Amino acid sequence: MPHYDVVIVGAGIAGPALAHGLSTLPGSRKPRIALLERSLAEPDRIVGELLQPGGVMALRKLGLEKCIEGIDAIPTYGYCVLDNPRSVRIPYPSGYEGRGMHHGRFVMSLRAAAKRAAGVDLIEATATGLIEEEGRVVGVKTTKKLQEVELREEYRAGLVIIADGCFSNFRSAVMGRASVKPTTNSHFCGAILEDVVLPMPNCGTVALIKGSGPVLMYQISEHDTRILIDIKNPLPADLKTHILTHIVPQLPSSLQPAIEKALQKDRLRRMPNSFLPPVSQSSSATKPGVILLGDAWNMRHPLTGGGMTVALHDVVLLRSMLAKVDDWSNLKSIQRLLHKWHWRRKPLASTVNILSFALYDLFGADDELLAVLRTGCFKYFECGGECINGPVSLLSGIAPSVLLLAYHFFAVAFYSIWVMFTHPRVISQPGEKPVYAIPSLDQYPFLLVKSVQVFWKACVVFGPLLWSEVRWWSPEDTQMSNKLLLRMLAIVGILGVLFRMF
DSSP: OOOEEEEEEOOSSHHHHHHHHHHTOSSSOOOOEEEEESOOSOOOOSSSOEEOHHHHHHHHHTTOGGGGSSSOOEEEOEEEEEETTEEEEEEOOTTOOEEEOOHHHHHHHHHHHHHHSTTEEEEEOEEEEEEEETTEEEEEEEEEEETTEEEEEEEEEEEEEEOOOTTOSSHHHHHGGGOOOOEEEEEEEEEEEESOOOSSTTSEEEEOOTTSOOEEEEEOSSSEEEEEEEEESSOOSSHHHHIIIIIGGGSOTTTHHHHHHHHHHSOOEEEEEEEBOOOOSSSTTSOTTEEEOGGGTOBOOGGGOOHHHHHHHHHHHHHHHHTTOSOTTOHHHHHHHHHHHHHHTHHHHHHHHHHHHHHHHHHTOOSHHHHHHHHHHHHHHHTOTHHHHHHHHHHTTSSOOHHHHHHHHHHHHHHHHHHHHHSOEEOSOTTSOOOEEOOOGGGHHHHHHHHHHHHHHHHHHHHHHHHHHHSOOOGGGHHHHHHHHHHHHHHHHHHHHHHHHO
16 A cells, blocks of 8 residues: 555545645645545535634635535525524624535535545545554554455555544544543434525524523525524433424424424434533643544534534644644654644634533523523623624634633623613513513612622633633643633633622
């Protein structure tokens, strides 16, 4: 078998993007790349169908912007949040747009671009194991069928990159004792709605559901609209009945017939919503000579559609950093690269990771205090201006900043408390005609106690998510992690002062 400079396992989103990116490095360097994929047939998945503006920008940097053309992709210009019967539009900043598309069509477009790239061999084979020599990874073992005969082959390279997705077969082997298992608290159940008009066309629609997780809808082709229904674990025995009984009635009446038809017509498919924090790959615990990329290494809740944006941004950074390394088989150079890459990706990756779960906790509120924050979040968006521009710039990958995220998250918390004191709330009994009233002065002592509880709940939601982004470091990363810890302490201190002032 020929020797390659790089072997990439997985031709989903990150794999082909990196293969194409490395093949177009400036100068005389033209690496040989083997891109391995178990099946080159068009994949059929219910997630990975919404590309945020930040992801579109990353494609442009990689010279792959044409991959979202000619696949019946639909431009998206923001979000619409529904809290029956109210709605609020959250547009992207002017000049930015995302794309909704069939996942499989986008993947096939990326594979075609990689296949056309100089020096890239796109190979249909199943990677079965890593090849190790002298304490480092030097390639992968594969099997593939040829006329009913199973062939075993080896592909060797100076550097191996694993991008085999959320169900990675190599994650534990690569990370060793530093490996962390994904956690799953809910599933997205998906179907295709035919020829429907969303409440706000060309916008991703997030419907807030009482007693359940949110429902996400976005158009992925001229006639198809994806619906994803979040169901928390444990899953009901009869999913369709549960959805038809408890969730569909809370969605816009104009969409209910199409949803019922879709559930009756096709099988209800589901996908785990997993969390996998990004553990540093520059530690001595991980195998040298191999890099994890994409969902094989880092996952977040798909509610905000940020997965492909993070993966493509990681590819942009990794490509630019590999371009500065003369010998990709040099372990010390790759270790230094992994250390820098881990922290350079943090602003965008951490922002998207934290925001995805913070919004999920708020939108899927399952207790009274989270419900207060959810109401405050919706009313915060209704204020418009920077109350929309800031959060949507974070969500879309345009303005990667954990500090800006912390500012807006706790601004929502304080505004939620303000809403408790000043906005009318329902005081009638369930089933009766709604009667609204502003809290009276004699209720203020109770609300003051509740406001402390609400603020603490916000800290409980945001704090662990922020900590998950800075706790996974190696001894070599101590200086960088200390800087982030100091920023965390500064944030907490500032918020404490603001709370006292409030």
